[in-house]
Amino acid sequence: MSQRKRAAKPRRPKVIPIRLDATFFFERAVQSLDRYHYDKALKYFRRAVEYEPENPVNHCNMAGILSEMGRYQESNDILRSVIDSIDPAMTECYYYLANNYANMELYEAAEEALVHYLENDLDGQFLDEADELLDLLKYELNRPTKLATIKSKENVFAHDKARELLEAGRFADAVKILEDIIVREPSFLAARNNLGLAYYYMGLFEKSVVTITEVLESEPGNLHALCNLAIFYQHSNQEGPLRSLIERLNKTVPFHPEHVFKMATTLGIVGEHREAYRHFRRLLRTGELAGEPSLHHFAAVAATNLSRYDEAEKHWKHAEKLDTDSPVPAYYLRRLEKVREGEDSAPAHYHYHLPFEEQFRQWENNPALVTEALKREPLIRSSFFWALRHGDRKTKVQVIQALGLIADEEVIEALKAFLIDTEEDDELKRVAVLVLRSIGVQDSLAVTFGGRTLTLEARRKSARLPVWDSAWQGVLEHALAGMSGRYDVVQQHDMMTLWVDFLSRVYPEVPKLHKRAGWAAALEYWTAKMHRRTVTYADLVNRYGVSQASISRYANRIDEACGIREKLDLTTPSFH
Known part of the structure; x- marks a missing residue:
């Protein structure tokens, strides 16, 4: 019986083709680096560059190997070619250059490259390493580094500056900085929160509520935004939304001292004195803020509103010991006696300064005290701007005249804005015009009288009246x-x-x-x-x-x- 031959099966090839590309040589270079074979790694990175000559990462890898091998000048030549010809936006090359120059003991050149990196790099990838190099250069050059700003921290620094301006009552200046930050970094919620607060202090309620609402849309539980919104609702008489928000705040138990303080002052401002006092006492018990006279003052205000007069007296006396130069504790201790006797009402404001009526009474015969008070207590400045928008008529007249004693750019802008506010009294606007002219503002002024906006023509400049x-x-x-x-x-x-x-x-x-x-x-x-x-x-x-x-x-x-x-x-x- 004849045997049939089986058909031969095709054999699979035993040789796998290798795809030679930039990725292949990059992986080989990394393997060589892991084994400390720098020569081989350099060779493979060079091949990667040949396959992808327009890829700046390959060039930087090659420069890095040369630096590891101590061939700093060659490394710098490659880095310069990346900056000049391939990708000028690759700012990390300046950090690499700075390291190479430092290793070459060319400290001036290293400083120049490092400053360029810090002032232009958006990501801050090597920020910690750059700090160490800054310390070295400061030691070697025996002087501080000539650094204007750090680009990757630009918004953080700008936000800190804006907060300082807010605390000093310079709201218009703070708004300009905060608005710029939001344009550059919309997700910067702290800046957006403070922007809402600045709008509020300037009397721009609608803008403040919109801004704070934007924060809460991104982070519904943001405590600062919730507290700010509660204050906004309080002063715009929105009882329904305010009550709902207060209920939510009363169910919240903050732990960080800053959050506890924010919660306490907010609840006090909206009239929730019992809960406010509870939080103030928590802060005083922890000891972290117990040395702050303002905290004892706030606790005393809350206690007075709860008819706990002995406790209020104790807090104000403690504040007096902590802040011997301030007239605030002594004033409220005298007022407390009248409250006890039913001759006066409990203080309604949670501010660590004298009430407006008392301030103006003291300043009436000595205008120089205004400037002195502003230097000592920047919060008074902020209270001026607040009262200009929300005080009664008598207070507004006093504030407008007092602002004339300050007479800086922010005051001028605030009074000009006051002139075109359709809600303000025409007689008050005439006083504001008078004060603007008296402090030397002679350019044309837009004024809204009776719903009609007029332009008061510019006047010949005359000497500024000091008072x-x-x-x-x-x-x-x-x-x-x-x-x-x-x-x-x-x-x-x-x-x-x-x-x-x-x-x-x-x-x-x-x-x-x-x-x-x-x-x-x-x-x-x-x-x-x-x-x-x-x-x-x-x-x-x-x-x-x-x-x-x-x-x-x-x-x-x-x-x-x-x-x-x-x-x-x-x-x-x-x-x-």
Whole structure:
């Protein structure tokens, strides 16, 4: 029987083809590095570069091997070629250069490369290593490194600066920095939280609530945002949302001292004094913040609102021992006695400074105390801006005049914003215009009166008045009252400007203003002349209750200083 031959099966090849590419040589180089075979590793990295000459990582790997082998100049040549020709944005090359220069003892060059790395690298991959190299360079060069900023920490540093500005009451400056941070890093929730707080202090409620809501959308349990939102609801009288939020806060038990403090002050501000006092006592028991006089003050305020007067007295006396220079504890101890006797109410504010009425009473006869107080307690500055937006009418008048004593850029911007706020009283805006002119702001001013925005034209610059006297204000108010309903806003503004110009020219030899009505009538007289308005002697005498001789005398004094008659081409003052 014949046997059939089986068909032969095809054999699988025993040789596996090797794909020679950059990845292959990279892996071989890494294996050689693991065995400390630097020559082989360098050879393989060179081959990787040949396959992918435009890949900067391959070049940097080759530069790294050369550095490990002590061939620093060759390493630097490769790194420079990466920066100059392949990928200028590869900032880590400057860190590698700095290391090579340091090993070559070229410390100036190392410093230049390291500074470039820190000021331009966004990721901060070698930030810890760079700190060590900075210490070395500082030692070798015997001087601090010339470093302006660290790019990867730019937002952190900017946020710290913004917080300092917030604490100093410089809200507009803080807002500018915080808004820039949010544009660069939208996920920076702490910056967004503080931005909402800055808006709130500036009286921009809607923007503050929107900003804090954005924080809570990203992190619903953010305690700072929840507390800030509760305060916003409190001051905008949103009882429903506030009550819901308070219930949520009362169920929260923070542990970090900073969070406990935030919770306690927030609950106190919204009237939850019992829970606030409980948290303040927790902080005092832990001892970490027990040396802070403000904490004892806050605890005393809460205790007073709970009618626990003995405990309140103990806290304020402790605050007095801790802060012997502050008038706050002593003031509230005196007030506590009146509260006990039913002659006064418990303090409503959780602020470690004197109430506005008391501050202004002390400053009334000594304006220099305002500047001194601002240096000692920056929070007073922030309370000024808050009161400008949310105080009663009397407080706002006092605040506007006090801001005139500060007279910096932020004050000017705040008062200008006040002028165009449709919710503010027109008379208060006139006071604000007056203060702006008195501190030397002579550019045109936009003012909203009665729902209509007017532009008050720029005025010739006059000397800045160092103070604003209540007697000067009295003359103005007298004139405004006499001109009310007879002169428009622009004409009233010109009267105020004339008064400021007169005072600036004669200061410090300002005449005694015994007859305010006479000066007020003289101001109306010249205002009428400047606007070609008819004014009669009988009309001025009847409305201001002064003689023609007095009005004529004061009108002449104003003209002598300001030269109005010459400008209007008048010969002698005459009434028609």
